[in-house]
Amino acid sequence: MKRSRLFLLLSLAVAAIAFGVIATTGISKNLVYYWSPTDITHARDKAYGATIRLGGQVAPGSIRMGNGSLLDFDVTDHQHTIHVRSNGVPPQMFREGIGVVVEGTMVRGGYFQSDRLMVSHNNEYRAPKPGEAINAKQLIKTTKGL
Amino acid sequence: MIATLGRFIILTSVFVSAAGAMIAFAAGKRQSLDGLKLARRFAYAFAALMLLAVGVMEYALLTHDFSVSYVAQVGSREVPTWVTIVSLWSSLEGSILFWGLVMGLYIAGATWLTRKAYPDYMPFAIGTWLSCAAFFSFLISGPANPFVSVPNPPIDGNGPNPLLQNHILMVAHPPFLYLGYVGMTIPFGFACAALLRGRLGHSFLKPLRASLMLPWIFLTIAIMLGGWWAYEVLGWGGYWAWDPVENASLLPWLTATAALHSAVVMERRGVLKGWTVTLVQASFLLTILGTFMTRSGVFNSVHSFTQSSIGPTILVFLAAALLFSVVLLALRVDTLESEGRIESPVSREGMFLVNNLIFVLLTFTVLIGTVFPLVVEAFRGKQMSVGRPYFDSMVVPVGTALLFLIGVGPALPWGRAKRDQLVRSLLLPFASGAILGAIGFLAGARNPWTLVTLLFGGYAAWVTIVEMSRGGAKVLKRGRRRVGAYIVHAGAVIVLVAIAVSSTMKTQTEVQLTRGQSANIGMYTVTFLGAEDRTEPNRTSTVARFAVTSNGKPVTTMEPRMNQYPQMREPIGTPDVYSTVARDLYLSITNIDPGSRSVSVMMLITPMVSWIWIAVIVMGLGGVVALVPQRRVLAAEAKERVPDVAAEVA
Numbered sequence: 001m002k003r004s005r006l007f008l009l010l011s012l013a014v015a016a017i018a019f020g021v022i023a024t025t026g027i028s029k030n031l032v033y034y035w036s037p038t039d040i041t042h043a044r045d046k047a048y049g050a051t052i053r054l055g056g057q058v059a060p061g062s063i064r065m066g067n068g069s070l071l072d073f074d075v076t077d078h079q080h081t082i083h084v085r086s087n088g089v090p091p092q093m094f095r096e097g098i099g100v101v102v103e104g105t106m107v108r109g110g111y112f113q114s115d116r117l118m119v120s121h122n123n124e125y126r127a128p129k130p131g132e133a134i135n136a137k138q139l140i141k142t143t144k145g146l
Numbered sequence: 147m148i149a150t151l152g153r154f155i156i157l158t159s160v161f162v163s164a165a166g167a168m169i170a171f172a173a174g175k176r177q178s179l180d181g182l183k184l185a186r187r188f189a190y191a192f193a194a195l196m197l198l199a200v201g202v203m204e205y206a207l208l209t210h211d212f213s214v215s216y217v218a219q220v221g222s223r224e225v226p227t228w229v230t231i232v233s234l235w236s237s238l239e240g241s242i243l244f245w246g247l248v249m250g251l252y253i254a255g256a257t258w259l260t261r262k263a264y265p266d267y268m269p270f271a272i273g274t275w276l277s278c279a280a281f282f283s284f285l286i287s288g289p290a291n292p293f294v295s296v297p298n299p300p301i302d303g304n305g306p307n308p309l310l311q312n313h314i315l316m317v318a319h320p321p322f323l324y325l326g327y328v329g330m331t332i333p334f335g336f337a338c339a340a341l342l343r344g345r346l347g348h349s350f351l352k353p354l355r356a357s358l359m360l361p362w363i364f365l366t367i368a369i370m371l372g373g374w375w376a377y378e379v380l381g382w383g384g385y386w387a388w389d390p391v392e393n394a395s396l397l398p399w400l401t402a403t404a405a406l407h408s409a410v411v412m413e414r415r416g417v418l419k420g421w422t423v424t425l426v427q428a429s430f431l432l433t434i435l436g437t438f439m440t441r442s443g444v445f446n447s448v449h450s451f452t453q454s455s456i457g458p459t460i461l462v463f464l465a466a467a468l469l470f471s472v473v474l475l476a477l478r479v480d481t482l483e484s485e486g487r488i489e490s491p492v493s494r495e496g497m498f499l500v501n502n503l504i505f506v507l508l509t510f511t512v513l514i515g516t517v518f519p520l521v522v523e524a525f526r527g528k529q530m531s532v533g534r535p536y537f538d539s540m541v542v543p544v545g546t547a548l549l550f551l552i553g554v555g556p557a558l559p560w561g562r563a564k565r566d567q568l569v570r571s572l573l574l575p576f577a578s579g580a581i582l583g584a585i586g587f588l589a590g591a592r593n594p595w596t597l598v599t600l601l602f603g604g605y606a607a608w609v610t611i612v613e614m615s616r617g618g619a620k621v622l623k624r625g626r627r628r629v630g631a632y633i634v635h636a637g638a639v640i641v642l643v644a645i646a647v648s649s650t651m652k653t654q655t656e657v658q659l660t661r662g663q664s665a666n667i668g669m670y671t672v673t674f675l676g677a678e679d680r681t682e683p684n685r686t687s688t689v690a691r692f693a694v695t696s697n698g699k700p701v702t703t704m705e706p707r708m709n710q711y712p713q714m715r716e717p718i719g720t721p722d723v724y725s726t727v728a729r730d731l732y733l734s735i736t737n738i739d740p741g742s743r744s745v746s747v748m749m750l751i752t753p754m755v756s757w758i759w760i761a762v763i764v765m766g767l768g769g770v771v772a773l774v775p776q777r778r779v780l781a782a783e784a785k786e787r788v789p790d791v792a793a794e795v796a
Contacts, residue, residue, distance in 0.1 A: 019507065023514050023540065030536035034529035051533055089656060089736050089746035092708065092717055 032103070037080040040106060047106040054082060054104075054112055060096045075100060075112070082106075086114040093119045148206045149214045152199060152293030159195040159246070160283040162188055167276035174269030174342065182265060185272045189257040192279050196250030200234070203243060203292060207233055212299035216240050216292035222305030225684045229311050235320040236306035238441060238456070239292035244320075246282050248328040253279060256332045260353055267350060270339035278331050281463050289456045305684060308711035308718055315375040322368035323395060327433040329361025330398055333405075334430035337423040341474045344481035346412075346419045355409045356773060358426060362402045363769035369395050370762035381719045381734040383654065383750040385758070388537040393516040394436030397509060402429040404505035411498045414560065416485030420475070421502070423482065427471040428509075434464045439516070490562040497555035504548050511540045542595050546602060549642050552635050553579075553606030556613045575612070579604035591651060599646035603639050610635045630772025637765035644757035652752040656736065660744040668751040670731055671695045675703075677742035685709045688717075688738055690745050694724060694731065706733045706747065729753040 032051045033039075040047045040054065059074035059081060066072060071086045084102055094100070094117065104114035166188025173181025206214040207230050210223055220233045220240065235241040253275045260268055286292070305311065336354045340346040346354075372395060373385035386392060405425035408418045442457025488495050515532040523529055557571030582604030583597055591597055614632040657665040659674035666672075675691040689707040693700065706722040721734035732750040739745070 019510065023511060026536045026540055027515060027518055027532050030533035032531045032533045034531070053531075089658065092719075092737050 036077045037075055037082040038077055040082055040112070041080045048108065049105055051103070052105055052112075053101055054084070054114075055099070055101045056082070058094070058096050058098050058100050063096060071117075075102065083111040084114050085111050086117050088115070088117065090117055091119050147213070148202060148211050149293045149295040152202045152206075152214070153287070153291070155195055155199045155202065156283060156287045156291070156293065159192055159199070160280060160287050162195060163192045163276045163279035163283050166192065167273050167280055170269045170273035170276060174273060174339075177266060178269075179265060182269045182272075185269055185276070186257050186261065189253050189272055189276060192276065192283075193250035193254035196247045199286075200243060200247045203234060203240065204231065207231070210302075212301070212303060213296050214292070215294035215296050216243075218296050218300055218303050220306045221303040222684070223302050225305045225311065228317065229306065229684070232317050232320075233306045235324070236316075239286075239290045241320065241324075241441075242282065242290040242456070243286055243292050245324055245328055246279075246286055248321075248324045249275075249279055249282060249331060252329055252332050256335075256353075256357060264350060264353070266345075267336070267339040267343050270342040271335040274335035274338045275331060278334075278467075285456060285459060289459045305711075308685070308709070311684065311711075312709065312718055312720060313375060313379045315371055315378060319368060319371040319375050322364050322371055326361045326363075326365025326368050326395075327398070327436065329357070329364060330402065330430045330433045332357040332361070333426045337426040338471075338474060340419075340423060340482065341478040344478055346423070346482045348413070348416075351409065351413055354422075354426070355406070355413075356775075358402060358405055358409070358429075359769055359773045362399070362406060363766045363773070365395070365399050365402065366762060366769065367766045369399060370759060374759055377755070378723065379720065381721045381748075383652075383721070383732050383734065383748065383752070384649075385755070388512075388515070388532075388534050390516050391440045393512050394439045397436060397512055397516075398429045398432040400505050400509045400512070401425050401432060404502045404509075405429060407498050407501050407505075411488075411495050415488060415495055417488060419482035419484065420479040423479070424475060425502075427475070431464065431468055431471060432509075432513075434460065434467060438464055439520075492558065492563045492568065494555060494558045494560045497551055497558055501548070501551050501555060504544055504551065508541065508544055508548075511544070512537070515540075545642060546595060546598055549599060549602040549606055549639065552639055553602060553609045556632070556635070557609045571609070575605045575608035576601075578608040579606075582607075586647070591647065593646075593650040596646045596650045599643055603643040603646075606639045607636065610639060626774060627772045630768045630770070630774075633768030633771055634765045635768075637761045637763075637768055640761035641758055641765070644754040644761060647754045648752050648758070652750060654748070654750045656746065656748045658744060658746045661742075665749065667731070667749045668729075669696050670701065670751070672704075672731075672733070672747075672749060674745055674747075677738060677745065685711045687720075688742065690735055690738060690742075690747070692722075692733060692747075704731070704733050706735045708735055708738055725756045727756070730755045 030051075032053055034053050034055065035043070035047075037054065037056050040052065043050075054075055056075040056077045059076045062072075062074035064072040071088075071090060073084055073086075074081050075084050076082075084104075086102060086104075098119050101118045102112065102114035103116040103118075104112055107113045166185055169181060169188060170185035172178075173185055203214075203216065205211075206217050207221055208227075210217065210221055212218045212221060216237070216239050220237045221230065225233075233240065235244045253272075256275070257268075257272060260271075333354055336350070336357055340350060340354070369392075372392065376387075376392075377383070377385040402425075405422055408422045408425060412418045412422050438457060438460045442460060488499070490496060491499070515536055519529070519531050553575060554571065557575065559567060563571070579601040583601040586597060586600040591600065610632050614629055614636070653668055655665070655667055659665060659672075661674055661676050664671050664673040671694070673693045673695070675693055677688055677690040680687045680689055687707045687709045689705050692704045692706075694702050694704055702724050704722040704724055707720050708717045709720060710717045719735050721732055723733075724731040730750075730752045732748075732752065734748045734750075735745060736748055737746040
């Protein structure tokens with residue numbers, strides 16, 4: 001009886017460790033980072049291929065509509081600027097100067113390839129004044145529907 | 147004036163619940179019947195005070211008394227009356243007040259139903275309930291006070307969050323969720339009472355099980371309503387995204403479902419007492435964790451509100467409740483002696499154990515994925531989230547195994563399965579599984595997990611139907627609990643199959659259409675007819691009209707819309723869904739130009755979605771069937787046990 005209980009505990013421990021290992025690898029492979037343009041610039045090579053939610057302001061004068069639903073624009077936090085290429089129709093409110101969150105990754109071509117574009121959805125969000133710092137983290141947190 | 151009255155009621159309820167808790171625990175310690183009687187009165191008084199407080203708040207809302215802070219925050223003269231009434235749970239302070247009301251009603255109900263029984267356990271149970279009640283009264287009185295006086299009341303307010311006004315399901319989802327969440331307090335009280343009393347007799351199982359079943363039913367429905375609401379309102383075409391707030395509602399459901407199963411083994415075999423109690427406690431703790439996650443603003447969602455200072459307070463309560471539960475378990479679990487043991491793993495009770503293992507595994511999977519980003523942010527200040535693929539890759543195999551268990555568990559006998567029983571229970575029903583799998587393959591299912599789900603689903607459905615019909619019409623009189631359980635199983639099989647099919651077999655496309663232009667998706671042709679503006683008191687909407695035809699025959703007209711609420715910068719879309727038995731056509735506007743000449747629309751065809759909503763309601767109904775009390779059920783089961791034991795001896 002005692003021996004079988006020990007065996008049971010041991011096998012449970014092994015199972016628990018196995019589960020822990022599987023779960024942590026699963027999580028680390030599927031992390032989504034919340035970064036500002038500055039964070040991406042600092043992350044250098046780590047930004048390539050990682051799933052990133054990039055938050056910032058659509059830089060004034062940077063929006064260029066391409067063929068079909070191709071869209072080019074810059075996202076800035078007034079310290080660094082990242083060039084973004086996006087597919088798909090932008091949401092209704094998308095325009096210059098608005099806070100956006102784009103999901104995607106940095107590609108070797110030196111731009112951010114986005115497959116999801118959200119504008120900040122918060123009641124309290126207001127566009128930052130020229131020269132004012134942008135809190136990208138706050139922006140991402142207040143973007144609903146991501 | 148009204149605000150002062152509200153504050154007075156809440157302060158009284160803090161006093162009443164705290165005093166009642168102390169009286170109840172003292173009565174339990176001395177096993178005093180008079181003390182128990184007094185504690186019951188305090189429980190009723192708490193419920194009455196909560197009812198009164200909510201009455202006062204609703205009065206203030208309906209009379210637009212903007213001198214009450216909560217009314218100033220969510221009230222508006224412009225919104226329809228139904229929105230005004232449900233505004234009670236549209237923002238933080240009011241929803242905690244509503245929580246208090248639900249808690250009061252639960253406590254009073256449970257106290258009333260047990261008034262003639264279990265005098266040795268009940269003081270501890272009432273003491274635990276009133277302790278929780280004292281905490282929530284405190285929360286309402288201070289950190290989340292809805293009754294603050296506004297010195298210069300505004301003439302009109304903003305109204306509740308537009309996302310919440312946007313759909314009628316908002317009336318149903320929160321109350322169901324609260325009835326599920328708050329209801330977990332009651333079995334928690336019973337479980338703690340068993341530990342404090344140092345006994346968990348066969349008779350005390352009944353209130354424990356019933357009090358777990360009721361919130362389980364509500365929570366089941368609430369989770370579905372939440373998914374349905376997301377599907378009908380958010381416009382991305384799905385019903386589940388492994389969002390932290392969704393996970394928060396799922397976690398206690400998982401442990402409660404596990405507890406409902408282990409309680410059956412406890413009843414049949416007299417084992418797993420400490421384990422069942424642990425699961426019940428975990429379910430309660432996870433509801434508090436869920437409240438912390440959704441209500442404190444650590445995650446951003448529709449559910450979190452900006453002015454949320456209640457996070458730390460809830461966290462302290464969670465820590466205290468966790469500590470109390472763990473210490474109580476550690477000190478007292480040995481008093482809940484096993485009265486039997488499990489004969490063989492290849493038996494129904496063995497399958498119950500595997501079931502429990504799977505539910506615990508699911509709980510940990512979801513819990514880790516949900517809490518991990520919080521922990522990283524707390525310790526390293528970095529923000530991240532765990533992506534959907536993690537949850538999908540972990541939960542899909544385990545969920546498929548669960549579906550297999552729904553089949554094999556009930557097919558195996560109690561005690562020890564003989565070889566021929568085993569073969570019969572596995573092979574025959576698998577035929578129906580193979581048929582369902584083949585149908586799915588012919589209908590175009592190619593995803594291996596979907597095919598396996600269909601195979602196991604057909605298997606489980608066969609076993610469920612055979613077991614349900616066993617005993618014929620007599621069953622409705624005698625084995626109602628068993629039938630109820632199988633109805634739940636039948637619903638669960640359909641839900642799991644429908645989730646597999648709908649998530650792997652959908653077609654999606656996004657098109658830009660000018661007026662008169664058409665696009666094809668699947669069997670449908672969608673034509674943009676034009677758009678018009680409509681003005682309602684609380685919003686203006688741009689409604690796009692689409693004609694849907696199939697093979698040239700008109701099917702329906704669909705009207706997805708963009709709503710502009712005055713207090714929101716950004717318009718909110720409302721998708722339109724055309725549901726049939728086989729599939730849903732889903733249209734959601736992403737962009738519409740000011741002249742309404744062209745529109746960008748996301749079109750989606752998802753098979754079997756409506757099966758999910760209906761099957762979850764079936765699950766809830768099965769729970770109700772199992773819950774309806776039966777006088778003779780215990781006697782009948784006692785008789786059933788005898789031949790069981792005889793068979794084992796032989």
